[in-house]
Amino acid sequence: MRVMTKPAIVNIEHVGQHAGEEVTLQGWLYNLRESGKLLFPIFRDGTGILQGVVSQKEQPTAFEALHGLGQESSVIVTGKIRPEPRAPGGFEMGVTHVEVVGRVKESEPYPIQLKEHGVDFLLDRRHLWVRTPRQASILRIRAEAIRAGREFMDAQGYTLADAPIFTPAACEGTTTLFEVQYVDDQKAYLTQSGQLYSEALAAALGKVYCFGPTFRAEKSKTRRHLTEFWMLEPEASYAHLEDMMALGEGLVSHIVQSVVRNRRRELETLKRDIPKLEAVLPPFPRITYDDAVAILQQRGNPAKWGDDFGGDEETILSSQFDRPVMVHRYPAAIKAFYMEPDPLRSELALGFDMLAPEGYGEIIGGGERISSYDLLVKRLRENNLPEEAFQWYLDLRRYGSVPHAGFGMGLERTVAWICGTEHIREVVPFPRMIYRVYP
RNA sequence: UCCCCGGUAGCUCAAUGGUAGAGCAUUCGGCUGUUAACCGAAGGGUUGCAAGUUCGAAUCUUGCCCGGGGAGCCA
Structure with a gap:
């Protein structure tokens, strides 16, 4: 039979x-x-x-x-x-x-048709929108970017050590933090960066990175902003600015090349210009802040030395290059309080930003951290930050302080650039934006 | 917080002071190689809300609500 x-x-x-x-x-x-x-x-x-x-x-x-x-x-x-x-x-x-x-009932047909829809309609139905081939492709590329990013960090000898999501106080002021009711009458805040904790872990483990969600309550309404987004943040002891620029370029190029290799079909679904991504190989151009201002002025932008760069400036700078550009040594006055000053020019900070091509903006920000106890206290006071809250952070300078550096890579901006999406909200399964938390 | 744009059928949009329409979706009918199929028909509306101007308002005015993009701030 x-x-x-x-x-x-x-x-x-x-x-x-x-x-x-x-x-x-x-x-x-x-x-x-x-x-x-x-x-x-x-x-x-x-x-x-x-x-x-x-x-x-x-x-x-x-x-x-x-x-x-x-x-x-x-x-x-x-x-x-x-x-x-x-x-x-x-x-x-x-x-x-x-x-x-x-069976889908005739009386309640599936709302998302095979045609153009408005953003509001789609965002209200994000739980269904993710079914469309375009959205599913983006989410697969996101997953590959995460996998490749972790693969690279692990291979470089960095240990995953995650930072907490509840934090006791602001890193850089409370205005942009989400406050939550903690146990009893205590208040806590959702983290806006794992960096300070990563600095502690780098002194314990040498080279670490954290990867998790971060939260910003800024009322930004642009295609580059979410209130909840993911960051990959390496931090390394005995590391300097140049080490972090090399690490950042290696990380970003590895992520891009892994997506090109392993998610080509999805990039094709998105009609992404793949040769542009294939060109994203080290070395990435490095320019100083001074150079950047000169470039902007040549192009007729009214930027003056001492200004921070906005979206227009970032777009002009990044459009000069076919791969991400790293701008380093910004004026200390426009950077965070913990940035190490340049020993050669104390008005500069040993920080850098990486700007993605094609106008996707800053995808990495980081640099060398202040290692001197006295200087860090001085900067806390200059910025009117509560010293009590930073005692544990000052301990890192009391007990065997070393030069150290790190950066944060914004996952969604990086993936939005790789995918070529119009808006960052498409590259996260359920985007959280100011005035929109449903579904 | 500020500036700009928008809100009309389930969806995408038209109608610029004179009877509120089309395509898609849904229902019914037709079609043996479709490509967001196509062809024919039907049902489907408090034009975001409130007030005002007018013989007459989707359209003009004012206020409010909601959304989008940008600035600031940031990744």
Whole structure:
């Protein structure tokens, strides 16, 4: 007697390896085109989309099951895979069996159509919007960027040591922090950076990085801002500004090249200009703040020495180069209190920013930290920061202080640049923005 | 906080002072190679809210609400 074997369950991304075989897909009905007694359902399973074809004459049962079925109904379908130049993707399933797992009711059709929608509408339905191939591709690229970033840091000898999310006080003032009710009457704040904690951990472990969410209550409403975003923050003892610029360029180029290598299909779905990403290899250009001001003035920008750069200035600077540019040695006055001064010119801070190409703005900010106890106390006082809250941080300078440096890489800005998205909100599963926390 | 733009059918939009429309979606009918399929028909509206001007307001005025983009601040 014959043994009936069940067809293998396969993912659509691997369907090309099963040409000529009968396979089963578990997914959703992405679209249904009907042409008389012939149906062209398009299935998606999260790894891709695949067109099916069903003839009423040859497969009446499968035809009836799919006929009139609503978009995004969940289905398990079986059929033979064959090359088909007329089908998107080059392969097609001749559907022989259909199991409708979850039918979408006609009275409540799936709201997101295969057409343009407004931002407000899509953001209110982010829980459904993520199903579209474009959004799913972005989220896969995000995952690859995280994997590659951690792979690089680990290979460089950095130990993952995460910073807390509840913090007792502001790093740099409380106005941009989210305050939360802690136990009893205590107040706590959501972290705006793991850096200060990473400095402590770097003195314990040598080279560390943290990777987690950070929170900013700034009322920024731009395509570059979220209230909750993820940062990868390395910190290394006995490290200097130049070490961090080399690390940053290595990290960013490794992330970009890993995405190009491992998520090419997704970049193609996004219609990203891949050669532009392939060019993102070390060395990245390094220019001083002085150079940057000169470049801006040459281009007719009214920037003066001592000004911080806004979005326009960043766009002009980054557009001069085909890969990220690092601007270093800013005036100390416009940088954070903990930045080490340049020993050659004390009005400068040993900090740097990395600006992504194509106007995506600052993706890395960092530099060398003050190692002198006396100077750090002086800077705390100059900035009117509460010394009591920073006693543990001052301890790092009391007990075996060393030169050390680090930076923070904004994940979403980096991924938005890699994906070429119009807005940073598309590169996080559920974006948190000022005035928008649903769903 | 400030500046600019927007809000009309479930969605995307049109209608600039004179009867509120189209495409998509939904329902019904047709179509054996579709490509956001196509063709025909039907149902679907307190034009964000409130007040004002006017014979008449989606349209003009004022206030409010909501959203978007930018500045500041930042990654």
